[in-house]
Amino acid sequence: MKITNKLNLPYGLVKAVSPEPHNKPGEISATTLIQGTKQVILTQRHWNELEDDVSERIWAVFGTAVHALLETEGENDFTEIEVKQPVADITVTGRIDNYNMSTGTICDYKNTSVYKIKASWQKGVDGKAYGFPEWRMQGLIYAWLLQKNGLPAKKCRFIALLKDHSKTESDRDHTYPQSPVYVYEFDVTKEALEEIESFIRKKVFQYELFSSSVDNMIPECTAEERWQKKDVYAVKKDGRKSAVKLFDTQKEAEEKIAELGKGHYLEVRKGESMKCKNYCLCSKFCNYCMENLISDDISDDVGKAA
Numbered sequence: 568m569k570i571t572n573k574l575n576l577p578y579g580l581v582k583a584v585s586p587e588p589h590n591k592p593g594e595i596s597a598t599t600l601i602q603g604t605k606q607v608i609l610t611q612r613h614w615n616e617l618e619d620d621v622s623e624r625i626w627a628v629f630g631t632a633v634h635a636l637l638e639t640e641g642e643n644d645f646t647e648i649e650v651k652q653p654v655a656d657i658t659v660t661g662r663i664d665n666y667n668m669s670t671g672t673i674c675d676y677k678n679t680s681v682y683k684i685k686a687s688w689q690k691g692v693d694g695k696a697y698g699f700p701e702w703r704m705q706g707l708i709y710a711w712l713l714q715k716n717g718l719p720a721k722k723c724r725f726i727a728l729l730k731d732h733s734k735t736e737s738d739r740d741h742t743y744p745q746s747p748v749y750v751y752e753f754d755v756t757k758e759a760l761e762e763i764e765s766f767i768r769k770k771v772f773q774y775e776l777f778s779s780s781v782d783n784m785i786p787e788c789t790a791e792e793r794w795q796k797k798d799v800y801a802v803k804k805d806g807r808k809s810a811v812k813l814f815d816t817q818k819e820a821e822e823k824i825a826e827l828g829k830g831h832y833l834e835v836r837k838g839e840s841m842k843c844k845n846y847c848l849c850s851k852f853c854n855y856c857m858e859n860l861i862s863d864d865i866s867d868d869v870g871k872a873a
């Protein structure tokens with residue numbers, strides 16, 4: 568990966584944020600498995616052509632520093648332990664931040680933002696909170712790897728360190744995380760391990776199946792993997808710029824239009840794929856991104872110019 572240095576930052580910082588390819592040949596890590604297959608293959612295939620700036624990677628330094636500081640082991644807990652398990656022709660790997668063998672507790676540290684925690688509390692159309700599906704999968708893959716290696720795994724704990732937490736905001740707003748540390752934890756059940764095993768096998772199968780396909784023939788990442796926001800249904804009124812009301816479903820919006828009568832109409836606002844737009848380094852090699860996000864930008868520009 569080419570690392571640019573637009574702000575002319577010191578060499579030590581450039582070196583600290585310069586990444587190595589995440590997976591060794593023939594291996595795929597737990598954190599890679601939870602990404603979209605297209606993202607994984609395109610990132611590996613175009614690694615030497617990928618580009619990022621030092622300033623954009625600065626939070627990676629904090630992540631590395633936190634992990635280095637928390638390396639002290641207790642009597643029963645181990646840090647940075649590596650576990651592996653072959654699946655088909657690939658080896659699935661996991662590097663666990665901290666593991667307590669006597670309690671079977673897996674612990675992972677996350678440097679994250681207040682936004683991530685608040686987003687997890689929002690409810691989807693099914694009425695359930697979004698939670699942390701990617702962390703849950705990561706924890707369960709670790710649990711599955713430990714179990715396959717004859718080690719107990721009963722609980723997963725994610726310790727989220729909120730880098731942008733504000734004490735003032737937490738005093739002012741009771742819906743704001745009240746502490747700069749947030750703990751997400753869950754018990755590992757037999758059913759969850761069975762589910763994650765079929766997920767692992769499916770992802771390894773897809774990865775092997777599409778590894779030799781040309782870029783554009785690899786199916787796009789799923790809506791969840793792309794961090795796609797929900798579509799929003801706006802009830803609009805002739806001659807008014809802003810929406811009269813926004814709805815989560817088309818049905819609700821159409822009912823409102825019927826109630827309000829003539830001069831009102833529906834505008835569907837497609838949910839953006841946030842990872843494609845802002846967080847996927849291989850996006851310029853991805854036809855899905857080029858065809859969808861770029862065409863959206865062009866139509867936005869045309870709309871503004873009209």
Ligand code: SF4
Nearest residue numbers: 606788843847853856
């Ligand atoms: S741009 Fe989006 S669809 Fe394409 S590889 Fe990245 S995350 Fe997947």
